[in-house]
Amino acid sequence: MNTYNLCFKQLNIQQIDAIVQCRDSLIESSFLRETFVKPDTDYLEYILLGAGIMIGVFYDNTLLGFASYVTPSKAKTDLTKFITKNKNNIIQFEHGIIAPKWQGNGYLYMLLQHLNKYSLEQNYNAIISTVHPSNFPSLKTAFKIHQSAINLEFYYGNELRFLMYGNILHDKITTQSPDYLSLPYADLKGISDFLNKGYEIYDINPKMRTYLLRRYNENTCKL
Ligand SMILES: CC(C)(COP(=O)(O)OP(=O)(O)OC[C@H]1O[C@@H](n2cnc3c(N)ncnc32)[C@H](O)[C@@H]1OP(=O)(O)O)[C@@H](O)C(=O)NCCC(=O)NCCS
Numbered sequence: 001m002n003t004y005n006l007c008f009k010q011l012n013i014q015q016i017d018a019i020v021q022c023r024d025s026l027i028e029s030s031f032l033r034e035t036f037v038k039p040d041t042d043y044l045e046y047i048l049l050g051a052g053i054m055i056g057v058f059y060d061n062t063l064l065g066f067a068s069y070v071t072p073s074k075a076k077t078d079l080t081k082f083i084t085k086n087k088n089n090i091i092q093f094e095h096g097i098i099a100p101k102w103q104g105n106g107y108l109y110m111l112l113q114h115l116n117k118y119s120l121e122q123n124y125n126a127i128i129s130t131v132h133p134s135n136f137p138s139l140k141t142a143f144k145i146h147q148s149a150i151n152l153e154f155y156y157g158n159e160l161r162f163l164m165y166g167n168i169l170h171d172k173i174t175t176q177s178p179d180y181l182s183l184p185y186a187d188l189k190g191i192s193d194f195l196n197k198g199y200e201i202y203d204i205n206p207k208m209r210t211y212l213l214r215r216y217n218e219n220t221c222k223l
Helices: 013-024 030-035 041-051 107-121 136-144 188-196
Strands: 006-010 052-059 062-070 090-098 126-131 148-155 159-167 181-184 199-205 210-215
Touching: 006 107, 013 041, 013 052, 013 062, 041 052, 041 062, 052 090, 052 107, 062 107, 090 107, 090 136, 107 136, 126 136, 136 159, 136 199, 148 188, 181 188, 188 199, 188 210
Parallel strands: 090 126
Antiparallel strands: 006 052, 052 062, 062 090, 126 159, 148 159, 148 199, 181 210, 199 210
């Protein structure tokens, strides 16, 4: 599809029906249930009425997907409560959905770029979120906006998630050093141990089915 016809716009409460339709277009599966907690309509309305900002991607007048950031103190679960240091100026990525027909084009990444621009204008300089370890499109997108996984825990009751954090303009370190290592997707126990030892996950290698880890740098928040 020609990306010149795409349009990114802030969504408002008048567009709730299209937003709900987009959410409900996600195909129910055990994978979706395990990796994603669908936002209920009340919460979407609450965000649209001022708890955060929601941006949609449109093709002509069709809403293809949306993503939202919320002020952590107004979120259902304030993820900054798990952070002890450097927690000011953090905005929370709450959820991103691309309708199945339009997935595979990197639209979530584009939405987050727009949300990041808005966040910087509002003096936020870091993002916090959670991602299921097997939600690779979401994880890969989080890495692309310079988030790293800094912890693996149960959130929202009993949902296994990486806690993701990153400065909005922080450039990735690409050089290799002895402090870099990779671990198989399946080794969640080993990964959790390294996260507890001060490592963070900064990317994945889909071919090798491994997570790539490095030691924290000084720009990273501490739990
Ligand atoms: C998460 C979601 C919004 C991403 O949609 P999208 O923007 O179309 O994502 P894409 O399919 O373009 O994938 C993004 C990246 O992940 C990569 N990716 C996708 N599947 C992958 C896999 N199985 N393994 C490794 N990488 C994968 C893509 O190659 C792409 O990377 P690239 O930009 O380097 O090419 C969409 O999958 C969705 O709506 N899922 C259901 C709701 C959800 O889980 N939301 C996320 C939690 S907030």
